[in-house]
Amino acid sequence: MMMNMVSAINSAMDLCMQENKDMVLLGEDIGKDGGVFRVTEGLLAKYGEDRVIDTPLAESSIVGAAIGMALAGLHPVPELQFAGFMYLSFSQLVNHAARYRTRTRSAMSLPIIIRTPVSGGVRTLEHHSESPEAFFAHPGGIIVVEPSTPYDAKGLFISASHMNDPVMFLEPTKLYRLFKQEVPDSMYEVPIGKASVLREGEDLTIITYGTMTSIVSDVVEKKKVSAQVIDLRTINPLDEKTILDGAKKTGKVIVVHEAPTSFGVGAEVSARIAEKAMFELDAPIMRVASPSFPYPFPAYEQYYLPNANRIGAAIDKMLSV
């Protein structure tokens, strides 16, 4: 049936909770309110308050309690209301979620899916538009996924539910209701750790994910350029093979993301291409990302976010080399 990303994730959670009686959801306003974006709507009525838990307003213990639940054999799905508030749980994420398996040499593991809305473009107040993926990809130990379509969102969530690892599931706010897509009603998996080639092309390769995928696709379409467009989908672990294949195929690479340019995912992608495919490139790698400072207030975001004009200019420049 046709689903937007909200209904696709809702459907995934519903199916996973049916399948696994040990899956519980916890977070702020996820019960009666159905979550501030309605992603958990209807699940309280269906599964009861023991499994759809409205917690006190305290992010560190939402993640910390989820870690305890996972250690005791449940499969918790904590929701952090906005990525900008999740930093209160940073210690739990990097000191415990990332480390439990390695510190116990796999005697203990943490099946957890940490959900949070990310990124901007929707004119919200400060702290509601952050793109934190690089923080959580960096230490290792936490799988980081960021779907850009309803189909991928549902399939990635279901894959995550079958893994015995902490998975950070980043949901781009702007894409929640941007478009609908045909999505199967039943269970299916989209593999974690595998990028998707959105479009085959010959002249340049654009590597992107999250909010930027639909903008990149639009620009490529309008400009009628032959571009290989790759949606990473999983940030950690990176699908290096698809990245390198794309780079070698066209010899020209632009990495596009919404998070700030410096020390971002684009740096990691570019470094891997430089290490392993530099002599197959025809031009220096370009990055198109937000400037290297914190996300601005909503009235300024149109000057901050990479948009179609900027991506188009980068494509022109790359093709002129």
Added chain:
Amino acid sequence: MMLKGVFNANIYYMQIMDENGKIDANLFPKDLKDSTVVEMYKKMSMARQLDAKVLSLQRQGRAVTYAPLIGQEAEQIGSAFAMRPADFFVPNFRQHAVYMARGFPLDKFFMYWRGYEEGDSIPKEVNGLPVAVPVGTQMPHAAGIAYAQKYRKSGAVTIAYVGDGGTSEGDFYESLNFAGVFKLPLVTIIENNQWAISVPRSKQSAAQTLAQKAVAAGIKGIQVDGNDVIAVYKAVSDAIRESASGPTLIEALTYRMSMHTTADDPTKYRSDDEVNAWKAKDPLLRVRKYLESKKLWSDELEAKMLDENLKAIDAAVDKAEQFKPDPKSMFENVYSFMPDVLKEEEDEAIAANFWQG
């Protein structure tokens, strides 16, 4: 217009066995046999010997930075004896006696303090978590485990440990609050050993007791003599028995007789007078006096026990020191699967013998 009191709270202090080994017969737990008190004493002694051993190994360069437990044996052994096999404990980094009393293999204990993750993989039957180094961060885990126990209607209880310094952390408050809201079977023990490295208890909080922090979370709270193994046993047993009605916070007043870890020098920040005053309240001494008064202990039994304990300790140290680490284990226990990018890093390291020449 109106002005009226809307809430009152009272915190009780409990001591059952005083410094001379005299007991309060009314408070002494009816279920506690003298033979169990003998066992408690043996475990407390073992804990002290273990502690001395790691300290000595550390000074010889055979162990890493170590957090000694001397002085806190009663509070740890009393609580460990109150736990039932299915109950689950959540430690910080100084619960050596709890691990030992719960049957954690001694060689693994030494492996942890020699710096190997293999010493932090806790066997299932021990029913406890690994060491948590960042202060207070283990507390929400305890709340989550207690949630799962209640969700499964298992009847089991979670016992969490935190220091006086840890009560200043946000995670401490968050976990008590979480446990209070959901009426979880959680017993939290504050090991108030008076010092958080160099900062005294008086600088952690203006609250007169740490037990009263239970009041704000809407849960039960009590203060006990943490050097009295019987009082700790009773307080924890009572809290476990009443856990169906919600969590309890127990403040155990004790003293860190030694350094925070082998990396600091307590003479820099506290007086000998203070330390000597606590020596008189030694948790082992009073149990021995009690047992001797009942003709249940003697110098001969003491010598025999110390010798047996030492033999077990030495055997465990030998076993731990024979462990041969495999650096591949670092790479192979990060995820439930091996990502290509990590495999490549591992292969490169293996090919170069981990750059060990």
